Amino acid sequence: xxxxxxxxxxxxxxxxxxxxxxxxxxxxxxxxxxxxxxxxxxxxxxxxxxxxxxxxxxxxxxxxxxxxxxxxxxxxxxxxxxxxxxxxxxxxxxxxxxxxxxxxxxxxxxxxxxxxxxxxxxxxxxxxxxxxxxxxxxxxxxxxxxxxxxxxxxxxxxxxxxxxxxxxxxxxxxxxxxxxxxxxxxxxxxxxxxxxxxxxxxxxxxxxxxxxxxxxxxxxxxxxxxxxxxxxxxxxxxxxxxxxxxxxxxxxxxxxxxxxxxxxxxxxxxxxxxxxxxxxxxxxxxxxxxxxxxxxxxxxxxxxxxxxxxxxxxxxxxxxxxxxxxxxxxxxxxxxx
Numbered sequence: 001x002x003x004x005x006x007x008x009x010x011x012x013x014x015x016x017x018x019x020x021x022x023x024x025x026x027x028x029x030x031x032x033x034x035x036x037x038x039x040x041x042x043x044x045x046x047x048x049x050x051x052x053x054x055x056x057x058x059x060x061x062x063x064x065x066x067x068x069x070x071x072x073x074x075x076x077x078x079x080x081x082x083x084x085x086x087x088x089x090x091x092x093x094x095x096x097x098x099x100x101x102x103x104x105x106x107x108x109x110x111x112x113x114x115x116x117x118x119x120x121x122x123x124x125x126x127x128x129x130x131x132x133x134x135x136x137x138x139x140x141x142x143x144x145x146x147x148x149x150x151x152x153x154x155x156x157x158x159x160x161x162x163x164x165x166x167x168x169x170x171x172x173x174x175x176x177x178x179x180x181x182x183x184x185x186x187x188x189x190x191x192x193x194x195x196x197x198x199x200x201x202x203x204x205x206x207x208x209x210x211x212x213x214x215x216x217x218x219x220x221x222x223x224x225x226x227x228x229x230x231x232x233x234x235x236x237x238x239x240x241x242x243x244x245x246x247x248x249x250x251x252x253x254x255x256x257x258x259x260x261x262x263x264x265x266x267x268x269x270x271x272x273x274x275x276x277x278x279x280x281x282x283x284x285x286x287x288x289x290x291x292x293x294x295x296x297x298x299x300x301x302x303x304x305x306x307x308x309x310x311x312x313x314x315x316x317x318x319x320x321x322x323x324x325x326x327x328x329x330x331x332x333x334x335x336x337x
């Protein structure tokens with residue numbers, strides 16, 4: 001089978017697709033999934049180089065988020081609720097391949113109104129944004145929210161979730177094109193280009209001097225955002241895609257009674273696994289009702305061009321969720337793009 005195998009830690013651009021990789025074998029209480037689409041994440045680039053917090057032993061197949069069907073030759077662990085041929089999405093290391101072995105608790109039935117391409121970017125992106133805004137920040141109707149990198153995977157999900165509960169959303173991005181994406185696909189009320197000096201003044205103007213009640217930041221721009229946060233505002237620390245882990249001036253936190261709130265969704269599997277089920281129940285209900293919908297980048301990559309997709313992601317050229325089509329949704333044959 002085809003697989004993107006990391007034999008030595010290196011930038012993804014230096015790793016080639018292996019066309020003769022042995023198919024994975026299901027471990028104890030695992031299922032096998034025929035991969036139809038995979039989602040690209042910034043941490044994939046870091047993981048290939050050994051720069052991510054999770055460091056699988058070499059060699060390993062890169063990739064985590066996927067959508068596909070339970071393989072016809074898959075074992076079905078008792079009580080898992082899955083069946084052969086079922087459309088599913090999930091996350092497990094080894095996803096950049098034709099087939100992946102996955103733990104059943106990391107595999108979820110894919111709603112009928114969600115395509116494999118859309119499903120490939122759900123498992124990490126959407127619960128991160130939902131739990132951050134609803135669980136951690138306790139966002140309420142009519143509050144102001146500032147979402148940085150608002151056209152990106154977690155960003156555009158955050159915009160949609162905030163709008164769904166009636167919040168007022170300011171989408172912040174680095175270009176006019178990405179601001180328009182956040183408005184068109186996410187429903188953002190306003191847009192701000194944070195490449196412009198003094199952009200925080202525009203945020204304050206939009207909010208009538210109030211500032212934003214919640215900041216959602218996956219980039220590493222908390223310090224900049226604190227210049228336009230409201231009294232008792234909540235700043236959500238989602239990640240550091242910009243490459244720098246910030247040191248926050250605590251006097252600003254003190255003077256405005258600000259809460260700095262972290263969100264590491266993966267840690268819930270250790271500390272609050274039952275809560276993860278409730279979050280997914282809420283998200284899937286939103287998908288089924290059409291209240292929100294996954295947004296994917298308009299260029300779909302093939303498995304052979306996976307490196308090109310990661311390069312575009314690294315250069316901030318993509319928006320929504322960048323995905324790779326592994327198999328054709330209708331025929332199940334290898335995708336040709």
